[in-house]
Amino acid sequence: MRTKEDIRKKYSILTYGCQMNERDTETIAGLLEKSGYVEAASPEEANLIIFNTCSVRTSAENKVYGKLGEIKRLKKARPDLLVGFGGCMAQMEEVRKKLGEGGVVDIIFGTHNLHELPRLVEKAEAGVERPVIDVWPEAGDIVEGLPARRTGGVSAFVNIMFGCNNFCSYCIVPFTRGRERSRKPSDIIDEVKDLVQQGVKEVTLLGQNVNSYGKGLEPETDFASLLELVNEIPGLERIRFTTSHPRDVSERLLSTIASCRKVCEHIHAPLQAGSNRILKAMNRGYTREYYLDLVHKMREIVPGVAVTTDLIVGFPGESDRDFEDTIDMVKRIRFDAAFTFMYSPRSGTKAARLSDQVPLEVKKERLLQLNEIQYNIALEANRRFEGKDVEVLVEGPSKTNPRKLTGRTRTNRIVVFEGKPDLAGRLVMVRVREAKTFTLLGEAVEG
Ligand code: SF4
Incomplete structure (x- = not known):
């Protein structure tokens, strides 16, 4: 029937x-x-x-x-x-x-x-x-109160702003998502409270550049103030955010991350390239020296912070020397994790019109070399956790091994571990037995 x-x-x-x-x-x-x-x-x-x-x-x-x-x-x-x-x-x-x-x-x-x-x-x-x-060529006012079918269980994404004003020369986002517009703090808080009512324990605040949140709002505010407000919401356990443009990470923001208990110690700050010449051609608005100093401040002000990044190889005009500068930055900074990409031209962007495109074979070779180095660094960073107990927000059964559970640490490391199925949705301590490049393996500590 x-x-x-x-x-x-x-x-x-x-x-x-x-x-x-x-x-x-x-x-x-x-x-x-x-x-x-x-x-x-x-x-x-x-x-x-x-x-x-x-x-x-x-x-x-x-x-x-x-x-x-x-x-x-x-x-x-x-x-x-x-x-x-x-x-x-x-x-x-x-x-x-x-x-x-x-x-x-x-x-x-x-x-x-x-x-x-x-x-x-x-x-x-x-x-x-x-x-x-x-298709609207430009954004209108932000429409609040749209229905949403949430699928993330204990974790949820919350937009805090839309669009981007940065015009990095390789990126199509300012053209497809429009200029920066921030949601009002009160609308964001209401959404997070509502999610908590539905059982959400962790929110990830989303924006192309969360660090410039609040510009143009009346009264104007900033991302650090928003974090403080979200941190006060009862029942919420963890706050994440992405993405942070390195140029806009202030010391005030770092101090706020350190002082708000619920804000996780993880900053994703895309470096993109290690050569000043390429950073300038990318219109990123910072130098390698600035970025090195910034990571130093992050680690000083936010104890135990995980710093992750995005890297592009083969941007037009990238010489062997420029690429070596990227490798040098990766070795100096020792990122906890990195998303690495080969540059691909996006029509409509400034970089796509540059004549000195890097051949595909060279890009592939550089990507392999970069990944080998970064993967070893990530593995070494993960090995520091072997034998230690880490706090994990349990998402549920592991997709690759459904008899085990999975979740993330505050520093956004994926943990696959032995534990009772009813731990799903809870914060638990897990003893790490073995570190892999992309995951930690362990078992729940009986408490
Ligand atoms: S790379 Fe990020 S910061 Fe740059 S234009 Fe694109 S969305 Fe904006």
């Missing part, structure tokens, strides 16, 4: 890219569920498939185009299947043109008008026009 759930329209969302997109997906799901849709077990079962895309790297875009090819076959078999396309790629005119030619996509919406999705879906369902396109 068919149940009510069987007859309701089903959606499936394919999410690419960063945590901002993961958070947007929660809103998209919330909006669709308010419109009567339920989540499908797989895209094959859905009546509506939404792509929430990322344009930060070519590889992310290629994945999207590959998946669209698969969906095209699905749509051939089921012509009534609706396909929506949103996220950063949808903000780009060339992408919209390309999609118009393919004929798979029924709805195109942008990053600035997520809240309009139900109306666009309704239009597409009515079949009046195809594709239904509504």
Whole structure:
């Protein structure tokens, strides 16, 4: 017998890219569920498939185009299947043109008008026009109070601001996400309190550059003040944040991180390159000397802080000497972890127009060399925890080994450990038995 759930329209969302997109997906799901849709077990079962895309790297875009090819076959078999396309790629005119030619996509919406999705879906369902396109070139006022289907269990993402004013020469984000806009502290606090009511113990405050939070608000405020407010929320155990632009990390912010008990000792500050010449070409607004000094201050003011970073190899014009400067910074700073990437040109950015692009083979070689060095450093950093007890917020069963539990330390290290399943959602002490490059292995300490 068919149940009510069987007859309701089903959606499936394919999410690419960063945590901002993961958070947007929660809103998209919330909006669709308010419109009567339920989540499908797989895209094959859905009546509506939404792509929430990322344009930060070519590889992310290629994945999207590959998946669209698969969906095209699905749509051939089921012509009534609706396909929506949103996220950063949808903000780009060339992408919209390309999609118009393919004929798979029924709805195109942008990053600035997520809240309009139900109306666009309704239009597409009515079949009046195809594709239904509504992409705002610029952001309007922040729309508060949108429904969200939270999926993170004990942890949740909370946007504190949108957009970016920095215009790093390789980055498309200021064009796809618009200029910086901060949410009011009271709206953020209300959202966090609401999440705590739902059982959330840890929030990650999200923004492209959280350190410039508060500019333009009336009255103007700053990120340190926001951390102090969130730190006061009863029932919340941990506060994380990302991303920090190194140029905007102040000593006041570091002191606040150190003094607020719930704020975790982890700062993700993308260095991107170690050569001053390349940093200038990237328009990053700091030098290697400034960054070295900053990391020194971080470690001095916030005891035990984990410093993680992003690094790009093969930026246009990067010589062997420039690359050696990056390696030198990695060896000096000894990051707890690093996300490493090969530069890929993003059309519409300044760097994509530079003529001295680095050959792919050279980029691959540099990435391998960088990773080998950084992985050894990360392993050594993790080995310091062997034999020690660390506080872990337990997320649930490990994906790779469901008989074990997983969670993260305050310094954002992933821990896989033996423990009773009912520890899920709790803060527990775990004795570390063995350190790996990306994880710590251990067992819960009976208390
Ligand atoms: S700070 Fe630079 S890299 Fe980060 S989102 Fe803004 S422009 Fe892009």
